[in-house]
Amino acid sequence: MDLERPFRGSEAVGRGVLTPGRLRGPGFVPLGHDVYVAAGTPVDRVTLARAAMLRHPDGTVTGTAAAVLWGAGAAVADAGTTTEIPERTEVLVPGAGTRSRGALDVRRAELPEDEVVTWPDGGDGAVLRLTSPGRTVLEVARRLPTVEAVVVADALARRYGLRTADVVALADRHTGERGMARVRAAAALMDPGADTPRRTRVRLGVLSARLPAPLIGAVVTAATTEEVVGELDLAWPDRRGGVLVDRAPDDAWARAGALLDHGWEVVSLGAGGEHPVAHVVERVVAFSARLDRLRWRDVPDMRGRYPRRPVAPRLWA
Structure with a gap:
């Protein structure tokens, strides 16, 4: 009988493993009626x-x-x-x-x-x-x-x-x-898709902020070769933008570096979990506004001219 697992006291006494006096002593912890475990065992x-x-x-x-x-x-x-x-x-x-x-x-x-x-x-x-x-x-x-x-x-x-x-x-x-x-x-x-509790909380914060619902744990592939281009924690494919949450700098570049060459805007937020979730969500809201500005800047006027050329995509660290 393994005394470091919960056991029936009456059964231990009946088998002769323990005496009633030893069972009631400091060597065992009661967990309920006739249920004990050896002292020192994590409860x-x-x-x-x-x-x-x-x-x-x-x-x-x-x-x-x-x-x-x-x-x-x-x-x-x-x-x-x-x-x-x-x-x-x-x-x-x-x-x-x-x-x-x-x-x-x-x-x-x-x-x-x-x-x-x-x-x-x-x-x-x-x-x-x-x-x-x-x-x-x-x-x-x-x-x-x-x-x-x-x-x-x-x-x-x-x-x-x-x-x-x-x-x-x-x-x-x-x-x-x-x-x-x-x-x-x-x-x-x-x-x-959210692989950590903090990323779940950020996702829920984004939805509470009434932003467009993102794809979670998105894997972006090239349309022609189906080769993986990058991975994002939150992504808006129609706006060609995405967010990485709590990623180390090397991991962020590995996940998003090629996306930048394909014209995506990517932001890395969270400082490895040091920033509060509310702060991360505020930054995501600001990034979403930036995506909106870039999107409208890409739309030509009636003469086919762009009011301003789009800026080059970059990773915010």
Whole structure:
């Protein structure tokens, strides 16, 4: 029996691994009724999820805890910087007669089979039950503010190929339950192209500023050879302009250098994550205005003359 994983105290005593006195001593930490773990073991979301499976074998871990276990830990941590996300593990259980205790937030829900994923978790026949990535997005979006929910949803969408239609279909399946309007609002803003939480926040800031919706994670190719010319975090192909967010100078030049030779305007913003998101969005707004000026300058007058020749494209660092 691995005592650095949550275990049933009664089972450990019954097997003769521990005595009742030692179990109640300082060497073990209680995680709930008859559930313990060795002192010094990090009591993180993984540990709490394993404890939840011992306390509720027919339950399913969901919400931000499931998002962390699905690999979106960085997004959950980023969402927690602006919104207080409690370090409680949400568990959905069928039937009645259960209640939240300690670090577990227990709610009643009957889950369809396609909204649950189960796999072995170590020895002793232990299993871990999580809501599917799509259902996890639904649970996160119904409980977090929209921007924070989209930060987590983008990370899961990028990792597991989720689409807006997938989440909306789940919301339609659960029409009438609380929070489905919030879920649909978050799903409409999802985009897997943003590969970091900050880039998701910049993208949402651009949309809030009422700028034209950009392409996210755009790869620009030459029309004739289909050779990759450059990559942009935000791009407006019809305006031949794009933005790089939080890129190092060498990375920015590698992604946008050839685009400049093809007549694109490119701006690199964010200073590697040092500038606040609001400042980056303000710079994107100014860059968008610059694109508008260049576009109108390229339009000839009625005599076929240009009022001013377009300036050469350049990368702003």
